[in-house]
Amino acid sequence: MKVVRFFLLVVTTVSACGVPSYRPDTSRVVNGEEARPYSWPWQVSLESFYPTCGGTLIAPDWVLTAAHCITFHTYRVVLAEHDMNKEEGPEQSIMVAKMFIHPKWNDNCVSCGNDIALLKLERSAVINDKVQPACLPQHGASLSHNQPCYITGWGRLYSGGPRATTLQQALLPVVDYSVCSQSDWWGSSVKTTMVCAGGDNKSACHGDSGGPLNCVGKDGRWYVEGVTSFVDGRGCNTPKKPTVFTRVAFFTPWISEVRETTLNPNINHTGV
Template sequence: MELPVVLLSVVAAVCGCGVPSYLPYVSRVVEGEEARPYSWPWQISLESFFPTCGGTLIVPNWVLTAAHCITFHTYRVVLAEHDLNMEEGPEQSIMVDKMLVHPKWNKNCVSCGNDIALLKLQKSATISDKVQLACLPEHGATLAHNQPCYVTGWGRLYSGGPQANTLQQALLPVVDHSVCSQSEWWGSSAKTTMVCAGGGSQSACHGDSGGPLNCKGEDGRWYVQGVTSFVDGRGCNTPQKPTVFTRVASFIPWISETMAQN
């Protein structure tokens, strides 16, 4: 089906994507750091009774997140969020109308892949300097080994540590599949439909699930190349166990078709 892919391209061209009004800090710090407010304007907080996961605004009424995040019946997304404990003014809270989990997702086997879901919002977000769209990669697009990307979210600051109150970011260099699939790394758990990133002192952690792996393209725009999926059970930043993301470029046809049909 070519039409949905074309429609996605048209939406991106009309609305613009991947160019924040507030430029993010992109220093190569080893440790994670608090993000500049509104510098990742496509980042959303997914909330039921409390914040549970992250996600990415890809068109004004659609959010990309992880399938394993969908465990409750009712959700809302909050956009233009920075400090979870403060009402800062620009936040937009929108209820989720439909939750569409990838048909091959198996909740009993996260490492089997397909950890991706789409959320259709009850109304479109208002695009502003603080709420913008992330770009989607082309189907099959690849990332270079050691390419610098950034994970963002409100997850735990370290294994067993407190949840972050303010949006955090961490530099996670991409680990090529040929490395990540080696036995001393993730082995057969690393699929070609996944992206590995990190593996040193930094990683995503519990609560970051569903949020974006932000990678800057050659055109200067930011692309959501990954959806935060899983980390090692022994700890968030276990050496040679980089954070594993669902590879968005592998799922562009499903994303396009699902949005077109709903």
């Protein structure tokens, strides 16, 4: 455990994380709009035969995504992506070498939780002004009700609508567990290992899965506090059914164990 705790300290205090060279435009986002190019430099597009999900760069050779996104054997990630229909120049395409799905993930029960996976890249990304990692929250860190966070991705613009071609962002205020777990909200479907955010006309939609819930910390850095997990089956913008994210702060010990295991294969890693 001493090794794991030390490694976690290294991961969460890396000075280069969570400070984009191009500041996100957070002044006028209401129900989603095109993001300023490269202002979310940890956002990745996860692709197999085609773009399937989002993800978050948390280290030069590690990407965080949702377990339910992993359905094929071969993936690549594309960094510094903005317009899916254009080759703009700074993109980096890197194959995924290994995939680690949380051992307690049940693909027949998304509301059971543990919807999280780690991807080890074949090579490290080149960190520059357009590609940078997000910070990981400390284990057990919590978010306050109505705390302003932002979702990013290329998901559908609305239920049944077209997928976005350019990276979108939307303000999703955090909904406290005490509210989100009420019977006329998500009820028992939401767990303390999850984060609710948004609701009404602001939510994730199909294609945003695996991408980050970006929240700025007191230190001014951006943290990936959530991994986009699920929305209501009736539609992306259903009242009292905010987007549900895997709570990254609960899983930071597992993330550290997996990463440490790749450095030392003799260490066994388990779920939390």
